Amino acid sequence: MGDADRLDVAVSGGSMGGLFTGLALRYDGHAVDVFERSTGELESRGGGIVAQPRMLDFLDAHGIAAPAEITTTTSRRRYLDRNDGVEREYADRMSFTSWDAVYRQLRDAFPDDRYRMGKRTVDADSAGRTATLAFDDGSTARADLAVVAEGGRSSTRDRLLPGVEPEYAGYVAWRGVTPESAVPAAVNERFEDVFTFYQGPHDLVLGYLIPGPDGGTAAGERRLNWVWYDDVRDRDERRLLTDEDGRRREFSVPPGKLRSDVESRLRADAEGLPATFADLVAATDEPFVQAIYDLTVPRMVFDRICLLGDAAFVARPHTAAGTAKAAADGIELGDALEGDVEAALDRWERERLEAGRRLVAEGRRMGENYMN
Numbered sequence: 001m002g003d004a005d006r007l008d009v010a011v012s013g014g015s016m017g018g019l020f021t022g023l024a025l026r027y028d029g030h031a032v033d034v035f036e037r038s039t040g041e042l043e044s045r046g047g048g049i050v051a052q053p054r055m056l057d058f059l060d061a062h063g064i065a066a067p068a069e070i071t072t073t074t075s076r077r078r079y080l081d082r083n084d085g086v087e088r089e090y091a092d093r094m095s096f097t098s099w100d101a102v103y104r105q106l107r108d109a110f111p112d113d114r115y116r117m118g119k120r121t122v123d124a125d126s127a128g129r130t131a132t133l134a135f136d137d138g139s140t141a142r143a144d145l146a147v148v149a150e151g152g153r154s155s156t157r158d159r160l161l162p163g164v165e166p167e168y169a170g171y172v173a174w175r176g177v178t179p180e181s182a183v184p185a186a187v188n189e190r191f192e193d194v195f196t197f198y199q200g201p202h203d204l205v206l207g208y209l210i211p212g213p214d215g216g217t218a219a220g221e222r223r224l225n226w227v228w229y230d231d232v233r234d235r236d237e238r239r240l241l242t243d244e245d246g247r248r249r250e251f252s253v254p255p256g257k258l259r260s261d262v263e264s265r266l267r268a269d270a271e272g273l274p275a276t277f278a279d280l281v282a283a284t285d286e287p288f289v290q291a292i293y294d295l296t297v298p299r300m301v302f303d304r305i306c307l308l309g310d311a312a313f314v315a316r317p318h319t320a321a322g323t324a325k326a327a328a329d330g331i332e333l334g335d336a337l338e339g340d341v342e343a344a345l346d347r348w349e350r351e352r353l354e355a356g357r358r359l360v361a362e363g364r365r366m367g368e369n370y371m372n
């Protein structure tokens, strides 16, 4: 029996899952070190995030960020028709933030001397009440608990669960973020207070305002975020995911890296969208693409090692919950760790497996509806 009063915890991966977990466990009195393979700023994950209440409450309760300062809101949802008219519209209150604004606040709240960059985990092992992470520079970290928050392509998950792989869902999301000042005023105004959609026969486009790169939420400082789910039916998705340097990417080709022929085709195809979205795509400097995947795991706890965030479950972005789920996995791990560690991990795993499975199923259902 191990006591969860104060644990030494080593976290592999310093993005959303790693930082929410690291902070939640620190606030509960545990000693946490985060090990991140990147050597500089993390590559931003695109743009907009639907700001789920659980995540905002955590940021607010711990004085990390006041929700009003990092969110934009809309009070209506509108579907455009093919000719850019309003097909239907209804009241629907939403809050949005951006991946970079949340990441920056979390990173600032986590102590620098416990956030180790340039540390790529190459092995994880658990024996008795100890977990050990081994890094590519030959060093190791021993802890009472290791948390694997390495994202959808986690190599540690591959070792713990050989054969468990993300499954391509058969379509991609073209995406872009552009300063509102770069968009014609008449187009920008259409997004004011409105979460805007266009549902095509085999595609779905949506757009909304998000905070600016420095978190500004005042008019003029914000950015417009759009996502175009496209079944790219006559095209080979592997070619779309090969970047301009000829490198084959797994999940996404980031801004500035789309091959020019892929970008030209995207821009030409976007001219066929309702004018609001056609203009928005035209005003975006560096569109990018993300392939849509589903991932589920049969287990999240391996003695004193746990998997969380995208390393465990990747739900389609229609659920608008990737970041919120990574946050909830970490926050709930903190809440669960009381008394006997093994019993706490067992409880946490049962709850988070259920939540992950539900979310992935919901994403599949939504994707099937939207894309067919």
Ligand SMILES: Cc1cc2nc3c(=O)[nH]c(=O)nc-3n(C[C@H](O)[C@H](O)[C@H](O)COP(=O)(O)OP(=O)(O)OC[C@H]3O[C@@H](n4cnc5c(N)ncnc54)[C@H](O)[C@@H]3O)c2cc1C
Binding pocket: 012, 013, 014, 015, 016, 017, 018, 035, 036, 037, 038, 042, 045, 046, 047, 048, 049, 050, 099, 119, 120, 121, 122, 149, 150, 151, 152, 154, 155, 156, 251, 252, 289, 290, 308, 309, 310, 311, 320, 321, 322, 323, 324, 326
């Ligand atoms: C292109 C793209 C756009 C997205 N856009 C949105 C969005 O707009 N809204 C939203 O809610 N969600 C979005 N998501 C999903 C969202 O980014 C994830 O759900 C969320 O970031 C999950 O956090 P995570 O920490 O589990 O994984 P990740 O954010 O993927 O982070 C994993 C971290 O682990 C590090 N790492 C990986 N392997 C190792 C290793 N071996 N050793 C040490 N470190 C390692 C990585 O460098 C990375 O920092 C997007 C995802 C992608 C790929």
